[in-house]
Amino acid sequence: MAATIAALQGSASLQKQRLGQRAATPEQLGGDELANSRIATIQQRENLQRQHQQRQPDLATAERANKEAAAEALTLRTRAAELLARAAAVDAITGKPLRTEAAELDHRAAGIEAAMERRGAEADMYVRLELANLSLETEGVSAQVDAIDSEIERVHALATHRREHDEAGEETLHTLNERLGEASVALIDSLTGPLRENYDTTIATLQQAAQSASKVQGDRSSKEGDLLAQIQVQVVLMNIARTRADMLARSIRLLGAVATLGQTPGAGKWIESRQVLQQDRKAADAIATRARAEAVTLTGSLGGEAAAMLLGQLDGSGPPAEEPPSAAPTPDEPTPDELPAGGADGASVDPELDTLATSLVSIIGMPKSEQVAALRPLMKCDAPSQPCAIMDLDADLNKAVTDFAAAIEASPLANDPGAAMMATAVQSMAGADGSGMAQATLEGVQQSGPDTATITCTATIEDLGIPMTLETPAELTADGWKLTGLPAPAGTPPPTLAQMQNVLSSLNAITSKIQSGEIADTASLQQAVMTLAPQ
Numbered sequence: 001m002a003a004t005i006a007a008l009q010g011s012a013s014l015q016k017q018r019l020g021q022r023a024a025t026p027e028q029l030g031g032d033e034l035a036n037s038r039i040a041t042i043q044q045r046e047n048l049q050r051q052h053q054q055r056q057p058d059l060a061t062a063e064r065a066n067k068e069a070a071a072e073a074l075t076l077r078t079r080a081a082e083l084l085a086r087a088a089a090v091d092a093i094t095g096k097p098l099r100t101e102a103a104e105l106d107h108r109a110a111g112i113e114a115a116m117e118r119r120g121a122e123a124d125m126y127v128r129l130e131l132a133n134l135s136l137e138t139e140g141v142s143a144q145v146d147a148i149d150s151e152i153e154r155v156h157a158l159a160t161h162r163r164e165h166d167e168a169g170e171e172t173l174h175t176l177n178e179r180l181g182e183a184s185v186a187l188i189d190s191l192t193g194p195l196r197e198n199y200d201t202t203i204a205t206l207q208q209a210a211q212s213a214s215k216v217q218g219d220r221s222s223k224e225g226d227l228l229a230q231i232q233v234q235v236v237l238m239n240i241a242r243t244r245a246d247m248l249a250r251s252i253r254l255l256g257a258v259a260t261l262g263q264t265p266g267a268g269k270w271i272e273s274r275q276v277l278q279q280d281r282k283a284a285d286a287i288a289t290r291a292r293a294e295a296v297t298l299t300g301s302l303g304g305e306a307a308a309m310l311l312g313q314l315d316g317s318g319p320p321a322e323e324p325p326s327a328a329p330t331p332d333e334p335t336p337d338e339l340p341a342g343g344a345d346g347a348s349v350d351p352e353l354d355t356l357a358t359s360l361v362s363i364i365g366m367p368k369s370e371q372v373a374a375l376r377p378l379m380k381c382d383a384p385s386q387p388c389a390i391m392d393l394d395a396d397l398n399k400a401v402t403d404f405a406a407a408i409e410a411s412p413l414a415n416d417p418g419a420a421m422m423a424t425a426v427q428s429m430a431g432a433d434g435s436g437m438a439q440a441t442l443e444g445v446q447q448s449g450p451d452t453a454t455i456t457c458t459a460t461i462e463d464l465g466i467p468m469t470l471e472t473p474a475e476l477t478a479d480g481w482k483l484t485g486l487p488a489p490a491g492t493p494p495p496t497l498a499q500m501q502n503v504l505s506s507l508n509a510i511t512s513k514i515q516s517g518e519i520a521d522t523a524s525l526q527q528a529v530m531t532l533a534p535q
Helices: 002-021 031-088 092-192 194-215 220-259 267-302 304-315 351-364 368-378 387-409 417-430 497-516 522-532
Strands: 437-447 452-461 466-477 480-483
Touching (some): 031 092, 092 220, 092 267, 194 220, 351 452, 351 480, 368 387, 368 480, 387 497
Antiparallel strands (some): 437 452, 452 466, 466 480
16 A cells, blocks of 8 residues: 555656646746747838838939939930030131030039939939838838747647646546545555554553563572563564654655645545544654663573573664564463364364365465466466466566556656666566565464355555454365366455456556557646546
């Protein structure tokens, strides 16, 4: 449960961070800057158009002046031609003044024509060229306005797309928060309910045993054995209390991290239970500290090499490397070999059923890849739950998980911590090799009838140190007692064959999408992995 919460919390944190960084409005995508740039560019175009209009009269004035000057020059040259004609009709002396006046008129006309050419050249060189440049600049600025308009349209379209994408991301985050809330509430209920009750009962039993051991009065030969028994009780008490304190500390940190996400349905439960969990952790720490101190004191009273060895182990705050010998059972107490296995109403269990239970417990502690071959001879394969068919999927599931992890390593998600957590969650969800149990212990065999029974054991989840109670149904067949189902957590229905086949098919489909690049970010991977949980 803690691993599931950690994976969900990591996914929700990444999703929330991604949504927080996502720009989903035109303003956040630079829409305001584009609008301001458009206004400035339009103003620049209007200024160029105004300059063009202002220079147009200068050209018209020059053209009008040249037109008037051309008329004046024509008049002068016409008058000069008339004077020359009159001078030609008279003698040279009489015609000289006429020719002189005609020359002056031609000179004036030439000056006017020179001024006309100068004004025309200036108009061509300056006014017309400037007007042409202004026209080109105006066209360029108009093109900039069109480009800005296109970019504004693109930004609005992108904002719409991202808003729709973020809405889907918000739905994913909401789903993650709901699952986190449910898992957090379940973890809190477990820590403050059954786990606390089991812990309190165990601690009370050990404390009572410690008190009883301290009151035992024996002769000198049994004194050392009595001290070792007391030390053993205190060490076990210390280890159990420390395990409880460590579990609570990890859970408090994890639940606190979940609460920081906000909008999590389990946040209220966490606020109500935080102080209780912290008090439980402090109480467990105190019990572990007292038990260690008592063990150190008792070890000091023991003396000798055994005391030195035990003190060295206690200084490391760890359990003894070897269990000290326990006190021999009293004549009134049966040895473990003499204790009967528990059946219905305390009756003895069929020896064959007891052997089946012992074999099952030993197999649960094996690596997952070795369990299938060991379990098959113990199974009734034609049972309605189809246990053998489910086990046959084990190799395919292991391969699917391996391919899934390899696809992530070869994709852009390789260095993404969120993707790594998703891979771990998939391994746990699919029951792949490496997610097995350890330290299995038989708790009892309960016969509900002459031909049916339930085998109960506890096992510790590897890497987490969390104990779990497992129940396995059994049935008396023509071939003797056989298991009719796979071990499953108490009170939880095991997944069906159809559900496991669906998980396998979906996992292979997700792997293909990662390999093709269709799934290339953590958000898409999260949405895909969430579909794997058996429904």
